[in-house]
Amino acid sequence: MSLPNTFVHLHTLDLRVHDSPSLHLAHAPSSNLSSKITHFLPVYIFDPRQLDLTRLPNAPSVSAPKKDSPKTRASPRSRVAGFHRTSPHRLALLLEAVFGLRESYRQSGGDMLIGYGRPEILLPTLLDSLGNTSDIAGVWAQEEITVEESNVLSSLRQSLRKNHNKVELHTNDSKTMIPTKHLPFNPKDTPDVYTAFRKKVEGLGLGMGGGMLVEPLKTASWDEGNRAIKVSVEGRDLKPFPDLPDREVGQGQGGWLGPNDDSNSIEGMYAALSAPLFDSPPIGGWSSAANSPYSLPARHPHTAVPFGGSESSGLTRLDDYVGRPNSDSDRWSGGLKARTYKSTRNGLLGDGFSTKFASFLSLGTLSAREAGWRVGSMLENLGRDKDAWNNVYSDTRSWFIFLGILFELLWRDFFQYTTFKYSLSAFSSLFDPLGFSDQISTYPANERPKGDWHTPNWDNPDDPARRWCEGRTGVPFVDACMRELRETGYMSNRGRQNVASFLTKDLYVDWRVGAEFFEMHLIDYDTCSNWGNWQYQAGVGNDPRSSRQFNPIKQANDYDPHGEYVRTWLPELKDVPAELVQIPWLLHDPSKLEVVRATEGEAAIEGEAEAEAKDEDEEAEAEAEAEAEAEVGEEAGEETTSKGIDGRAGEAGAAGEGRTGRKGGEGEVREEDGEGEEIGMVIEE
Numbered sequence: 001m002s003l004p005n006t007f008v009h010l011h012t013l014d015l016r017v018h019d020s021p022s023l024h025l026a027h028a029p030s031s032n033l034s035s036k037i038t039h040f041l042p043v044y045i046f047d048p049r050q051l052d053l054t055r056l057p058n059a060p061s062v063s064a065p066k067k068d069s070p071k072t073r074a075s076p077r078s079r080v081a082g083f084h085r086t087s088p089h090r091l092a093l094l095l096e097a098v099f100g101l102r103e104s105y106r107q108s109g110g111d112m113l114i115g116y117g118r119p120e121i122l123l124p125t126l127l128d129s130l131g132n133t134s135d136i137a138g139v140w141a142q143e144e145i146t147v148e149e150s151n152v153l154s155s156l157r158q159s160l161r162k163n164h165n166k167v168e169l170h171t172n173d174s175k176t177m178i179p180t181k182h183l184p185f186n187p188k189d190t191p192d193v194y195t196a197f198r199k200k201v202e203g204l205g206l207g208m209g210g211g212m213l214v215e216p217l218k219t220a221s222w223d224e225g226n227r228a229i230k231v232s233v234e235g236r237d238l239k240p241f242p243d244l245p246d247r248e249v250g251q252g253q254g255g256w257l258g259p260n261d262d263s264n265s266i267e268g269m270y271a272a273l274s275a276p277l278f279d280s281p282p283i284g285g286w287s288s289a290a291n292s293p294y295s296l297p298a299r300h301p302h303t304a305v306p307f308g309g310s311e312s313s314g315l316t317r318l319d320d321y322v323g324r325p326n327s328d329s330d331r332w333s334g335g336l337k338a339r340t341y342k343s344t345r346n347g348l349l350g351d352g353f354s355t356k357f358a359s360f361l362s363l364g365t366l367s368a369r370e371a372g373w374r375v376g377s378m379l380e381n382l383g384r385d386k387d388a389w390n391n392v393y394s395d396t397r398s399w400f401i402f403l404g405i406l407f408e409l410l411w412r413d414f415f416q417y418t419t420f421k422y423s424l425s426a427f428s429s430l431f432d433p434l435g436f437s438d439q440i441s442t443y444p445a446n447e448r449p450k451g452d453w454h455t456p457n458w459d460n461p462d463d464p465a466r467r468w469c470e471g472r473t474g475v476p477f478v479d480a481c482m483r484e485l486r487e488t489g490y491m492s493n494r495g496r497q498n499v500a501s502f503l504t505k506d507l508y509v510d511w512r513v514g515a516e517f518f519e520m521h522l523i524d525y526d527t528c529s530n531w532g533n534w535q536y537q538a539g540v541g542n543d544p545r546s547s548r549q550f551n552p553i554k555q556a557n558d559y560d561p562h563g564e565y566v567r568t569w570l571p572e573l574k575d576v577p578a579e580l581v582q583i584p585w586l587l588h589d590p591s592k593l594e595v596v597r598a599t600e601g602e603a604a605i606e607g608e609a610e611a612e613a614k615d616e617d618e619e620a621e622a623e624a625e626a627e628a629e630a631e632v633g634e635e636a637g638e639e640t641t642s643k644g645i646d647g648r649a650g651e652a653g654a655a656g657e658g659r660t661g662r663k664g665g666e667g668e669v670r671e672e673d674g675e676g677e678e679i680g681m682v683i684e685e
């Protein structure tokens with residue numbers, strides 16, 4: 001009887017060889033399975049439900065998007081607005097990640113099989129063609145939370161069982177920074193409020209290996225000098241790639257890439273997959289850096305994310321931003337940027353103001369555990385250097401609040417786990433117009449948005465949603481952010497919060513249109529983070545203050561006081577003086593400037609609570625935690641009021657009138673979870 005010997009790993013959103021549970025299982029001396037494994041077969045499959053594959057030979061068919069089916073969005077077009085679900089920039093990054101991964105396997109003495117079609121059809125057919133199913137130890141893949149991705153895994157599991165009685169699909173818990181089994185609660189009971197979530201996971205212990213920061217698996221070695229990464233598991237080399245003589249694929253079901261195929265390279269695959277994008281450009285068009293299927297888009301000269309998409313680019317960025325232990329001593333090399341993260345993270349220009357890890361984390365080219373562990377190691381290491389320590393810490397209890405990066409990585413986990421919680425039934429409310437609010441039991445029914453959003457008329461050039469997408473609302477900060485998104489595929493967190501608030505709370509456009517537009521363009525698109533944050537901003541998600549609203553003019557004055565950012569993306573404003581650059585409609589009537597200043601001053605004082613989002617909550621929390629907690633006891637159960645700018649501001653903004661004052665617009669703030677912890681952060685009247 002032959003022993004199971006080929007280990008199959010289906011790569012999805014885990015496009016890396018470092019911190020890989022599958023490589024570890026198949027190779028590590030400590031793994032029970034590894035002695036039986038003789039071959040390692042990594043596979044990646046482009047899926048027609050995500051990408052338009054029609055230009056590839058024997059293309060698999062795609063069904064039209066199902067408008068009324070919230071359970072699945074399985075089509076390369078979005079369900080509400082019919083946008084493409086990728087852009088040339090995002091596609092290029094994916095291809096760099098996939099082909100870069102294959103290169104890492106090749107440099108390690110193995111290979112990776114790349115195909116296109118439905119994994120649940122292609123993979124069982126391939127395994128059938130390998131002959132004796134007992135030669136397959138099993139198929140492994142990263143556990144996914146979101147409906148579309150987990151539906152694929154369920155279908156694959158079923159079809160493997162049907163075709164190969166002995167082949168099982170196993171999943172690895174490798175996506176989040178905190179492994180599911182370390183959570184101090186059942187993930188289906190994930191708290192609905194971030195603060196409650198954070199405090200519970202903090203209880204795991206803030207130190208290294210305490211449960212919140214888990215040491216990544218050592219499955220690769222990083223050759224910093226050559227910027228190359230090779231598989232190496234506890235001193236063992238990668239097991240060989242199996243011989244795959246027969247790669248049968250059914251009619252109209254896709255294919256596997258062979259050495260002579262046009263699409264067997266980044267450029268070839270880009271040409272095939274980007275052609276449908278160029279055939280029907282979206283509202284606002286594509287980036288000027290992406291003009292044809294024949295060459296990958298260049299990085300825009302002003303992009304804040306000038307890196308490639310591969311795993312080695314991700315690790316290079318980690319080394320650069322957070323630093324690494326010096327191999328010759330126990331000193332820490334690099335990491336200056338991480339030490340100033342908290343004071344720079346609201347920046348808007350250049351690559352240094354925040355980590356830019358998001359695009360790597362979204363494709364899994366950087367493991368969240370690797371990133372978290374590295375930040376923690378830096379903090380531990382700096383502990384030996386008193387001066388550096390003093391720059392970062394105030395006391396150990398608040399160490400990660402002061403650094404901030406871990407705080408943000410926890411937001412990522414929070415959205416992953418809340419999505420899990422609200423996707424347990426057949427129906428995932430992640431994509432529902434009323435979001436999670438419909439299921440959060442503490443969310444009073446009378447506070448839920450009615451869902452009477454403006455439906456865009458894309459044929460009307462003056463439609464507010466269209467102007468938002470095209471970056472021509474008339475509000476410079478909003479327009480600059482939207483143009484940056486289109487041109488580069490990135491927008492700062494500050495920008496994202498402002499444009500999302502503007503679309504939903506000023507223009508009253510269905511938040512899902514914004515989420516779909518972001519999905520198309522964002523190079524760091526992540527289903528949970530994108531849709532979760534959009535719900536949060538639209539007031540239908542986990543935000544304990546669903547009525548909060550940003551004033552983009554005040555925000556622009558605070559974060560872009562000299563207009564450098566808006567001038568970068570709106571060259572038409574290059575000659576406008578700084579005092580008018582955020583309100584250029586007053587150029588023709590400067591006499592109103594004094595009135596505006598007075599109103600703004602008033603708004604800034606009165607409305608301090610109105611427009612600040614969770615970033616400010618976090619800071620307030622860090623700085624005034626004790627105060628906040630004292631207030632909890634006093635205020636729990638009482639209703640407080642936060643004000644917001646109001647009016648169909650889009651009409652004003654889009655018409656170039658500006659929205660310089662706060663006009664009423666009141667929303668009630670509710671207590672969350674009965675714990676009241678967020679209440680302390682609300683500045684009351």
Ligand SMILES: Cc1cc2nc3c(=O)[nH]c(=O)nc-3n(C[C@H](O)[C@H](O)[C@H](O)COP(=O)(O)OP(=O)(O)OC[C@H]3O[C@@H](n4cnc5c(N)ncnc54)[C@H](O)[C@@H]3O)c2cc1C
Pocket residue numbers: 345354355356357358359361362405408409410411412413415491492493494496497500518522524525526527529530531533534537
């Ligand atoms: C409307 C909206 C949509 C968003 N869509 C996405 C998305 O599709 N993908 C995505 O990764 N982030 C999304 N974010 C969150 C955040 O804006 C980005 O993670 C961040 O701007 C990426 O830049 P960075 O890597 O330099 O982040 P940093 O500030 O350096 O943060 C470090 C990491 O923490 C995580 N993080 C930070 N803020 C958040 C947050 N609010 N929610 C979840 N994770 C966070 C990210 O993984 C990020 O890489 C969205 C935010 C908003 C308001």
